[in-house]
Amino acid sequence: MSKRNDPEQPEMQHPSTKRAKQIDEDLPYDNLRELLSSQNVPKDVGTVLHWFRSKDLRIQDNRALHAASEKAKSANEQLICLYINCDDAFLFHGVSPARLDFIHDNLRIMQEELKKLDIPLVFVDAEKRSTIAKTVIDFVKEHGITHVYANYEYEQDEMARDVQFLEAASKDSDFYVELLHDQTVVEPGTILSGAGKPMKVFTAYHKVWLEEVKRDPGLLDTVPVPSKNVSKKGLEKLFGSNLPTAPKEKQFASNEEKKSIRKMWPAGHEAALGRMRGFLDQIDNYAATRSNPAADSTSRMSAYFSAGVISMRETLSEVKRFNNNSADFTPSGSSAGVTSWVREIVFRELYRQTTLYTPHTSMNLPQNLKFDFVNWESDEEGYKRWEEGTLGVPFIDAGMRQIKHEAYMHNRLRMNVSSYLYCNLLVDYRRGERYFAETLIDWDLSNNTQGWEPSYTVFNPVSQAEKNDPQGDYIRRWVPELRGVVGKEVFDPYNRLSEGEFGKLGYPEPYVDWKETKLRAVERFKRDMKDAVP
Numbered sequence: 001m002s003k004r005n006d007p008e009q010p011e012m013q014h015p016s017t018k019r020a021k022q023i024d025e026d027l028p029y030d031n032l033r034e035l036l037s038s039q040n041v042p043k044d045v046g047t048v049l050h051w052f053r054s055k056d057l058r059i060q061d062n063r064a065l066h067a068a069s070e071k072a073k074s075a076n077e078q079l080i081c082l083y084i085n086c087d088d089a090f091l092f093h094g095v096s097p098a099r100l101d102f103i104h105d106n107l108r109i110m111q112e113e114l115k116k117l118d119i120p121l122v123f124v125d126a127e128k129r130s131t132i133a134k135t136v137i138d139f140v141k142e143h144g145i146t147h148v149y150a151n152y153e154y155e156q157d158e159m160a161r162d163v164q165f166l167e168a169a170s171k172d173s174d175f176y177v178e179l180l181h182d183q184t185v186v187e188p189g190t191i192l193s194g195a196g197k198p199m200k201v202f203t204a205y206h207k208v209w210l211e212e213v214k215r216d217p218g219l220l221d222t223v224p225v226p227s228k229n230v231s232k233k234g235l236e237k238l239f240g241s242n243l244p245t246a247p248k249e250k251q252f253a254s255n256e257e258k259k260s261i262r263k264m265w266p267a268g269h270e271a272a273l274g275r276m277r278g279f280l281d282q283i284d285n286y287a288a289t290r291s292n293p294a295a296d297s298t299s300r301m302s303a304y305f306s307a308g309v310i311s312m313r314e315t316l317s318e319v320k321r322f323n324n325n326s327a328d329f330t331p332s333g334s335s336a337g338v339t340s341w342v343r344e345i346v347f348r349e350l351y352r353q354t355t356l357y358t359p360h361t362s363m364n365l366p367q368n369l370k371f372d373f374v375n376w377e378s379d380e381e382g383y384k385r386w387e388e389g390t391l392g393v394p395f396i397d398a399g400m401r402q403i404k405h406e407a408y409m410h411n412r413l414r415m416n417v418s419s420y421l422y423c424n425l426l427v428d429y430r431r432g433e434r435y436f437a438e439t440l441i442d443w444d445l446s447n448n449t450q451g452w453e454p455s456y457t458v459f460n461p462v463s464q465a466e467k468n469d470p471q472g473d474y475i476r477r478w479v480p481e482l483r484g485v486v487g488k489e490v491f492d493p494y495n496r497l498s499e500g501e502f503g504k505l506g507y508p509e510p511y512v513d514w515k516e517t518k519l520r521a522v523e524r525f526k527r528d529m530k531d532a533v534p
């Protein structure tokens, strides 16, 4: 069986590169918009539904939730909220126990917040990914709902689900669907190149994005929480809905692990806002220290952004307030720290545009389709050591141990461990991408797939460590075998200590030679991609 169809390796399943190009040409997003615009507008407004997805888990500044609430209020009708729990979808996407638990805890908080507004948040199970749309339709019919609101999700699988939902809705003109853009400040697909196509190149996109936000600070405006329901009458039974529980494959190994992760990443909008405000006190150090993993000076907001616990508009409104109430985040309008942090947010915005307009990137295929022609090595021992953090390369091992303990890894390490896996070990990058999904609390398909996009750049983990972890503190923190190693020996103990000294550490020798494997990777990429015609 070809790797492409092996159910044991879901991360390898993908269409052919030719089919991928067709999908890019015939955008599911265009199809969805067409379906949305061809709906009949119902004459009457009855009960209104907001359908929460796993990326808009907040009641504050939630575009679709707010629109749903306004619609219900304008007609003096009730609002119901729904979340579909689908274990099959979580298993298919490889979502981590940490992320799933975080999602559940945020749902718990939202259910309490909504209850105070007399709005029920109902949890319904869908057995399969393919039955999610039908499950929602059944719910809509059962509760006499006339209007359904939700926020767009940009990934191929979620697009397909929404197309399926709209197709079924169009056969049944009793209800109307509205989807809103909520994940970004600038709507994906609106920053265009000279040729009128959505921009793909970061530098140009960044420049236009900064200009747009400076010109129109209203892009950061937020919307209020939903209004209190007109009444609870007839909704009583919907208030006691039980929170979903994680399937056994997605539960933490122990209660201690759960507690420690929950402590690091407390759920809820209040926690997210508190963390953001705390970060602003130190944002001025960001430009200088963001690449130093020992400083741990980045915001650690990613888990909150990927689950939508706080909106990007509210976040940047906080930054704007800090920036003397100016939405000029260019180097001339803000401090180096602010400019540099907002630049990362712009990466996030561009990556959503790329997912939407290059849908094959969310189908286990690289953006540069030529990389799908590379013959990877099936080095099981190397892969196992990569996951365990026992490759004998301190910087790489430290990163892999951090992700295991924190369900998080510093960006500099994400860059290094990914390069090491697919360049030095020549293991298919999709295995690493999947491992990140299965481990990270902040897994986000757009950021992850585009972070894992293969390239010819082979990072040198010794010089990377010397530059970014100059005291070796990050290595010593995560690799206890090396805690007693003083000085620069810690970056490359096998080559810099005597045989006797190294032998006492109980730390493995490097599994592969960096220089040799770098050459092997570059030659392999050149050889396999030379005549590739995707």
Ligand SMILES: Cc1cc2nc3c(=O)[nH]c(=O)nc-3n(C[C@H](O)[C@H](O)[C@H](O)COP(=O)(O)OP(=O)(O)OC[C@H]3O[C@@H](n4cnc5c(N)ncnc54)[C@H](O)[C@@H]3O)c2cc1C
Pocket: 290, 298, 299, 300, 301, 302, 303, 305, 306, 341, 344, 345, 347, 348, 351, 409, 410, 411, 412, 414, 415, 418, 436, 440, 442, 443, 444, 445, 447, 448, 449, 451, 452
């Ligand atoms: C191989 C690889 C895999 C990655 N996987 C993910 C992932 O699954 N989820 C995820 O959110 N990020 C991912 N990133 C991007 C980045 O590493 C994390 O967003 C960042 O480390 C999160 O820490 P922070 O919130 O403290 O970031 P900060 O430095 O404080 O940045 C603020 C926010 O900007 C965004 N951001 C920062 N760096 C990037 C980037 N390089 N690309 C896109 N957005 C960025 C994130 O939303 C982040 O929360 C990946 C990067 C690489 C190289």
